[in-house]
Amino acid sequence: MKTEADYYALFEAYRSGELAASQRADLEHRLAADPNFAQLFADFTELTSTLHGYGERLATRRKLHAIQADLDAEQAVRLEEGETLETGIPTMPQVYISPVERKLRAFWGAHRATAMVAASVAVMAVFATLLGLEWWRAAQQRPSLYGYTVLRREVERIKQTQKAMNRAINQIDGTKPETELNPGKFSGTGFALTADGYLVTSYHVIQGADSLLIESRDRQRYRAEPVFTDVAHDLAILRIKDRKFSGFGRLPYSFKRGTADLGEKVFTLGYPREDVVFGEGSLSARSGFEGDTAFYQISIPVNPGNSGGPLLDDRGNLIGIISGRQMDMQSAAFATKSSYLMRLVDSLSAVGTAQPYNMPRTNLMAGTSRRQQIRKLQDYVFVVKVYE
Structure with a gap:
């Protein structure tokens, strides 16, 4: 499946006349028949036109600066030959300014401020656009339900980038790309609740899911379904419904029903990337975001994909479920207390x-x-993969 970058490369070849006649005809036919494809081409045209216009403005600005420098240094003048007076003293050289140069001087003097402002506005517009995109991304990360940044990992965009890189490498090596499984749209972390196939993750990880896939460290994959969710405490209980599943075996940890102590050493495992990642820190507060007593605050750096991971104390007791982090504090993370999970199970x-x-x-x-x-x-x- 082609990515947006692939289509943009195709459009660039089309506009520069590099496509063969048959390819050009196929492209024009699709543009006429497919409105979505035509809109993508229109977006490409608008983007390239904007970039081209911006480049022209920068080039004009550089030319105007060069003109000003030449005028200031008087490098483009032609000197008249000195004439000898009766006294025998040569006259001082006279500066000759051509009519064209006089017009340039007049134009630059009248429009210098306007040209500088226009160029500055163009630069500011670019930076404002980039800043606006960053603000938009930040707004997308902040949920209204919990008030802090939840850590569901967006897989689709990461996979598209990786596929583009793999295609480029395969073209260089001449190798045939391997068939890949659908990676899902989002992913998070989950862990076993019972030996017979029940798991726990965060509610926001599976929110809006049509189907779920559980993947283990050794790449064993099982289909799963949600059996209960607790939105207020960001909890979800899943059940594996795959015939090939034979059980997890005896779980090595137990669930703490009480409250953990302030300052306890804690650690977690999760999947903010393809491999499992370890993180450790301390329990820094017995309440979560804005004093929510259903959550802990912990000093573990967590990232998108860590949501739903287990939080354990120094003795290996499971005391919480990773939920999210505060946007302006990288190491201020929050975890649902295990006591709320136990109440839900009971x-x-x-x-x-x-x-x-x-x-x-x-x-x-x-x-x-x-x-x-x-x-x-x-x-x-486990990795919890979400399909929508």
């Missing part, structure tokens, strides 16, 4: 909305080193 079991959850009762990670804890934990942390 309430679901009590009303009989699902099969009983066989929660782990023993902690196999207590008393082990951090490296050993990570080895035990990483097989129970």
Whole structure:
């Protein structure tokens, strides 16, 4: 599938006359028949025209600067030959200014301020556009529901960039590209809740999903479905519904029902990239954004894709679920308290909305080193891929 960059390269070849007659005819036929394709070509034309106009304004500005420099230095003048007077003293050289140069002087004197302002406005317009795009991206990242930046990772744009790079490499090497699976539109992190196929992630990770795919560290993939969501506390419980799934095995961690202590060492595993990433820090506050007591504040740098990941204390007890971070503070992250997850599980079991959850009762990670804890934990942390 062609990306926007591929189409722009095609349009550039079309405008420069580099396409063969048959390719040119096919392109013109598609432009006439496909309104979306025609709109893409119109966007390309507008963009290139804007850039071309901006380049011309910069070139004009440079020429005007050069004219001013020449005039100031009097480098473009022609000197008349000196005449000898009766006294024998030669006359001083006279500066000759041609009619064309006089017109240039008059034009520059009358329009210098206007030209400088126009060039400055063009530069400011470019920077204002770039700044506006950054503000727009920031606005897209800030959800109104929780007040802080949630960390669902947008996969589609990343994959398009990677595919474009891979195509370029394949063209150089002459190799045939491998068939790739659909990467999904968004991704986050999830972890096992029970050994028989229930998982936990953040609600905002799966929000709007048509289908879900769970991927393990060794690239095993399973279809999953949401069985319950808690929007207020940013929680979602998923269930694997794949026939080939045979269970997670015994979970090495247990879930803490109480509140963790301020200053505790905490750590997490998540998927802000294709490989699992470890992060650690401290529990810096017992409340979250704007004092929300359902969340912790932690000093772990987290990124898009970390949402839904497990937060564990130094003994390997699961104490929270990564939810997001404060926009203006890179290391101020927030996690839903595990006690709210336990209340959710208890309430679901009590009303009989699902099969009983066989929660782990023993902690196999207590008393082990951090490296050993990570080895035990990483097989129970997954990528949650979202398709819309």
